[in-house]
Amino acid sequence: MRTKKLGAVLTSLTITLGAAAVLATGPAQAAGTVATTAKLTMNQQTTVKGQYGDAIGYLEATVADPLGGLVYTGSAVLQRRLPGRSWADVKTDPDTTDGVRFDSYGSHAKGNVRYRFHYLGGTDPDTSTTYDPSYSNVVTVITLWNFKDTSACPHGRCHISGHLIPRTARHKITVQVKHGSWQRYRVVRTTSRGAYRIGVTGSRSGTKYRMIIARTRSITATSKRYRVIRVTARNAGGAISPR
Numbered sequence: 001m002r003t004k005k006l007g008a009v010l011t012s013l014t015i016t017l018g019a020a021a022v023l024a025t026g027p028a029q030a031a032g033t034v035a036t037t038a039k040l041t042m043n044q045q046t047t048v049k050g051q052y053g054d055a056i057g058y059l060e061a062t063v064a065d066p067l068g069g070l071v072y073t074g075s076a077v078l079q080r081r082l083p084g085r086s087w088a089d090v091k092t093d094p095d096t097t098d099g100v101r102f103d104s105y106g107s108h109a110k111g112n113v114r115y116r117f118h119y120l121g122g123t124d125p126d127t128s129t130t131y132d133p134s135y136s137n138v139v140t141v142i143t144l145w146n147f148k149d150t151s152a153c154p155h156g157r158c159h160i161s162g163h164l165i166p167r168t169a170r171h172k173i174t175v176q177v178k179h180g181s182w183q184r185y186r187v188v189r190t191t192s193r194g195a196y197r198i199g200v201t202g203s204r205s206g207t208k209y210r211m212i213i214a215r216t217r218s219i220t221a222t223s224k225r226y227r228v229i230r231v232t233a234r235n236a237g238g239a240i241s242p243r
Helices: 002-030
Strands: 037-042 047-051 059-064 076-081 088-093 113-119 139-144 146-149 158-165 172-179 181-189 195-200 207-213 222-231 237-242
Touching: 037 113, 037 139, 059 076, 059 113, 158 207, 158 237, 172 195, 181 195, 195 207
Parallel strands: 047 139
Antiparallel strands: 037 059, 076 088, 076 113, 113 139, 146 158, 158 195, 172 181, 172 207, 207 222, 222 237
16 A cells, blocks of 8 residues: 555656646746847937938948847838827838848938837747847937028128028018127018028128028928128128128
8 A cells, every 4th residue: 555655646746847847948938039129320320410301311220139249130110200290110121131221211301200110020040049029219300491592792782582492481580680699680481482581781890690490390490690791992892601
């Protein structure tokens, strides 16, 4: 009897230990996935500023493992967020074996925007290592007004003038003059073709003016300074220069 009972106890212990061994393999399998860190920059910066339509650089994306090694497997999606909008997918790299690439997307300033990318994860066919999905940091693009400046002083009568790029009708432009502090000089609105013209006067030492183009949702308020000099001579003239 004692021999049978001892055998039963040993059998029970064997089953229990076997179950424990099976349960212990669970965490080891879960450890097969590797965390990732996605990084996005433009010209190695996370905030870039440029005038509307100008080239501002290329989006540079990488995915790394916890040791800093670059990950070359899986796929990624570039996302864009416009002012007042939600994140939206705009470009996909279905195969990141040569690195994450979004070509020239976003390389020109077309309005205020934020970018990030979603690394969707993947499994390396050579090592069978599975990499977890991750989101990158955000890159912010600040877009300023661009404009063709035609300011001049024909026959000594100076004006600040030009047209906005992109052309925007009835847009507010404030001109300030500096007399100790900046003071409002005149407020105008652009024509239907986005043009503007404001007459200004100068002085022998030079009078400082500042033009401020009001913001919109997609373009940041932009300013430019001028210095207007009055030339006193037989043929009175003038000169205007950016400052």
